[in-house]
Amino acid sequence: MAPFRILSFDIECAGRKGHFPEPTHDPVIQVANLVTLQGDDQPFVRNVMTLKSCSPIVGVDVMSFDTEKEVLLAWRRAEVLGIAEFPILGRIRNSRVRIKDTTFSSRQYGMRESKEVTIEGRVQFDLLQAMQRDYKLSSYSLNSVSAHFLNEQKEDVHHSIISDLQNGNSETRRRLAVYCLKDAYLPQRLLDKLMFIYNYVEMARVTGVPISFLLSRGQSIKVLSQLLRKAKQKSLVIPNAKHAGSEQGTYEGATVLDARAGFYEKPIATLDFASLYPSIMMAYNLCYCTLITPEDAKKLNLPPECLNKTPSGDTFVKSNLQKGILPEILEELLTARKRAKADLKVAKLFLLFLGIFLVLVLRLVAMSCIILHNLVQLYNEAKDPFEKAVLDGRQLALKISANSVYGFTGATIGQLPCLEISSSVTSYGRQMIEHTKKLVEDKFTVLGGYEHNAEVIYGDTDSVMVQFGVSSVEAAMNLGREAADHISGTFIKPIKLEFEKVYYPYLLISKKRYAGLYWTNPDKFDKMDTKGIETVRRDNCLLVKNLVTECLNKLLIDRDIPGAVQYVKSTISDLLMNRMDLSLLVITKGLTKTGDDYEVKAAHVELAERMRKRDAATAPNVGDRVPYVIIKAAKGAKAYEKSEDPIFVLENNIPIDPHYYLENQISKPLLRIFEPILKNASRELLQGSHTRSISISTPSNSGIMKFAKKQATCIGCKALISNSDHTLCSHCKGREAELYCKSVANGGRFLFSVADLEQLFGRLWTQCQECQGSLHQDVLCTRLDITVSDDSKKCYILFSRDCPIFYRRKKAQKDMAEARVQLDRWSF
DNA sequence: AGCTCCCGATCTCAAGCTATATTGC
DNA sequence: CTGCACGAATCAAGCAATATAGCTTGAGATCGGGAGCT
Numbered sequence: 092m093a094p095f096r097i098l099s100f101d102i103e104c105a106g107r108k109g110h111f112p113e114p115t116h117d118p119v120i121q122v123a124n125l126v127t128l129q130g131d132d133q134p135f136v137r138n139v140m141t142l143k144s145c146s147p148i149v150g151v152d153v154m155s156f157d158t159e160k161e162v163l164l165a166w167r168r169a170e171v172l173g174i175a176e177f178p179i180l181g182r183i184r185n186s187r188v189r190i191k192d193t194t195f196s197s198r199q200y201g202m203r204e205s206k207e208v209t210i211e212g213r214v215q216f217d218l219l220q221a222m223q224r225d226y227k228l229s230s231y232s233l234n235s236v237s238a239h240f241l242n243e244q245k246e247d248v249h250h251s252i253i254s255d256l257q258n259g260n261s262e263t264r265r266r267l268a269v270y271c272l273k274d275a276y277l278p279q280r281l282l283d284k285l286m287f288i289y290n291y292v293e294m295a296r297v298t299g300v301p302i303s304f305l306l307s308r309g310q311s312i313k314v315l316s317q318l319l320r321k322a323k324q325k326s327l328v329i330p331n332a333k334h335a336g337s338e339q340g341t342y343e344g345a346t347v348l349d350a351r352a353g354f355y356e357k358p359i360a361t362l363d364f365a366s367l368y369p370s371i372m373m374a375y376n377l378c379y380c381t382l383i384t385p386e387d388a389k390k391l392n393l394p395p396e397c398l399n400k401t402p403s404g405d406t407f408v409k410s411n412l413q414k415g416i417l418p419e420i421l422e423e424l425l426t427a428r429k430r431a432k433a434d435l436k437v438a439k440l441f442l443l444f445l446g447i448f449l450v451l452v453l454r455l456v457a458m459s460c461i462i463l464h465n466l467v468q469l470y471n472e473a474k475d476p477f478e479k480a481v482l483d484g485r486q487l488a489l490k491i492s493a494n495s496v497y498g499f500t501g502a503t504i505g506q507l508p509c510l511e512i513s514s515s516v517t518s519y520g521r522q523m524i525e526h527t528k529k530l531v532e533d534k535f536t537v538l539g540g541y542e543h544n545a546e547v548i549y550g551d552t553d554s555v556m557v558q559f560g561v562s563s564v565e566a567a568m569n570l571g572r573e574a575a576d577h578i579s580g581t582f583i584k585p586i587k588l589e590f591e592k593v594y595y596p597y598l599l600i601s602k603k604r605y606a607g608l609y610w611t612n613p614d615k616f617d618k619m620d621t622k623g624i625e626t627v628r629r630d631n632c633l634l635v636k637n638l639v640t641e642c643l644n645k646l647l648i649d650r651d652i653p654g655a656v657q658y659v660k661s662t663i664s665d666l667l668m669n670r671m672d673l674s675l676l677v678i679t680k681g682l683t684k685t686g687d688d689y690e691v692k693a694a695h696v697e698l699a700e701r702m703r704k705r706d707a708a709t710a711p712n713v714g715d716r717v718p719y720v721i722i723k724a725a726k727g728a729k730a731y732e733k734s735e736d737p738i739f740v741l742e743n744n745i746p747i748d749p750h751y752y753l754e755n756q757i758s759k760p761l762l763r764i765f766e767p768i769l770k771n772a773s774r775e776l777l778q779g780s781h782t783r784s785i786s787i788s789t790p791s792n793s794g795i796m797k798f799a800k801k802q803a804t805c806i807g808c809k810a811l812i813s814n815s816d817h818t819l820c821s822h823c824k825g826r827e828a829e830l831y832c833k834s835v836a837n838g839g840r841f842l843f844s845v846a847d848l849e850q851l852f853g854r855l856w857t858q859c860q861e862c863q864g865s866l867h868q869d870v871l872c873t874r875l876d877i878t879v880s881d882d883s884k885k886c887y888i889l890f891s892r893d894c895p896i897f898y899r900r901k902k903a904q905k906d907m908a909e910a911r912v913q914l915d916r917w918s919f
Numbered sequence: 920a921g922c923t924c925c926c927g928a929t930c931t932c933a934a935g936c937t938a939t940a941t942t943g944c
Numbered sequence: 945c946t947g948c949a950c951g952a953a954t955c956a957a958g959c960a961a962t963a964t965a966g967c968t969t970g971a972g973a974t975c976g977g978g979a980g981c982t
Contacts, residue, residue, distance in 0.1 A: 196955085196956060199956090200956095310956090311955090312955095313957095314957075342958090343959080344944095344958070344960055345958095345959065347944090367944085368958095494944085494957080494958080496957085497957080497958070498957025498959095499958085500958090501957075501958045502957050502958070504955085504956065505955090513958070517958090551944060551960085552959095553944065600962095602961055603942065603943050603944085603960080603961050603962065604943090604961090604963095622942080623961085628942070628963095629940090629942095630940060630963090630964090680939090681940070683940075689938085689939085690938060690966095691937080691966050693938085693939070693940090693965075729965085729966075730964095730966090755965090759964090
């Protein structure tokens, strides 16, 4: 098979939002830019008419970020321009591209609306969808994704100036082309870096579905496909189960042992079942084809030693009578996962012979060139920690696939639900974790000849956390291994309890929430591991995330409690004095359903609705994440009345509400962390001189004035003043001379000097220029009129919402403009 | 006429419940 | 033969748990107005 050739496809057209400007003399670049990148060739821009000459193309052909929307836009645009050949993108002569709306909704991925594009003969691989499925991020724009994975950003060109660039001279058109090129190039780099093709080809081969299914369908199709494949081999027929519409309801899931919350300064050993649910299904031969009713068993006169009664009361035959299909499928998935884990080991150990060995093994398993190619590459670059993360994601995907075999049997609205299997699996699981807990606590006692009594402090589904009482990591590891071996012996193969790691120290907050240092060898900890707390959640603002992470670092790694307290205090003080970057205060939440379906008012939902009224084109849609900040408003206003678009806040100089952030965002998470460690945490952290800030009075409270409004502020103390002709509030009158000096010279505590701000802006500006890749041109992604006052250049209002620097530059700009105005307001 | 008392209306606040978002396994 | 309207069919891994904010409810506090008394 010929190697894949990957064609990156990107389309840029002016008037994205459905307004189509008049066709220009050269419609090509406005319609589409196709960028092909093959090996070491120089990337080049082709116009759409020459696409057909790119053939012969094999394999994955069309790949982009948000392919569907882009094709649709270009398609409409081509229609307006009367380019009849455009929709012929497939490899079948005269077959036209067809586009239709689809919605996909699942519990795992939420509801998403998208466009389905049929391009015959080409496999589409939409990076946006792949990203949304494989990685949990706060924003999925190409810009922010590239920043996250590639440390590189694209030059964002707002659609409103595309026409200008196109109608300008050859230089401006070149810039437009460069921009388009980058848009096509970035997805390719992401594709390579995250090894999407490699991973998806593997997943498609293991589960037996087309690559497109992996992006457009859910988990269950993979399981069904494997079932069908196996059933065919065995000449079995899968019934076309008519789900009778009956709400069979839900069944009992796994046990989560009660958490003994607290801060543990002794090592905690963790014992895990390896792939618990799959191994239960394998051990007890649970399958559709082994389930039997007791009556049938009697009728067929089956001997009881061939039957297995599960704790939930269902009966399955043993494998000597009939081996189940599901266990076989699981074996294959777990083998694939083992392979993936071995690759991870290569990355870890960087061993030459193992690499070669794997290449040889894999050559037998998968003859595909791409896999070989990637493996060689994998071997060469395996030391990169990023690579490790990608490989880890791959084995995780296989783990999830294995687990969804169990999920498939429990999906009551799926193709083939079988609650007998799924509830048997969970009942075995519940039994096993209780058994493990009991065994550990019974065996490791002072009476049993050990130094201390072991205590199980927590456990979730397939793991138990044990405090053996010893104080060295090494001793805990030895006891952990001993316990794992001992307990594994009491279970049927292939169920296996493994000793995995030691946490030391360990901060257990509640069920499913903990943090600790993760040790796999006794000399040095591997990393800090946090589960469920704010550091890993996406629904907090960055401020909370950073603050909590930093505190945990100080508390767990440095063991520096005063340092952590000091850090919290200074952060709170910064927040209350309004010295916080807006980008740190942006909260994002996913929009899971359409506006009407929400029963209660939530901040992000209401904001999305308001934004839709303002400008329907840029407002978030279902499935998008909505960023917002909380602004100052009347006392007692609900959070949903105080949420606002961060861009809107910056542009209109709306004050944010620091007290909201203090009370509703950072206080509780901090207390949860500090409480087990520090007595009187609340008093220490949240009260004291650092919480006294310069008070800024809120606008009048009467109903109509509920929303904050732009008002002049006193230069001295930033209090709002009613008469915008005045410079100072009545309090600060008499300090004019002093304040003016501060204002002009070095910035005072609450003021920044014009010189400072200009310097800051300059620095950020340079960074943005670097991100666009050239220092010799204006940055397109900014507002030129503010900085270059004597220049009559056209003012491009452009922004990139996801650039972390953007908010800071925007604020620096704003502050600088204000500082100038304030300087002018001194009328001596 | 002015003051007091009573009763209903309104406000406030806490407790409990529910919806929503997100994660762990 | 094509385009359009309409209806039918298809599709969606699982449960446990925490945190937050909105909503409801009920108790108590407060307020205001009218009746009655001095």
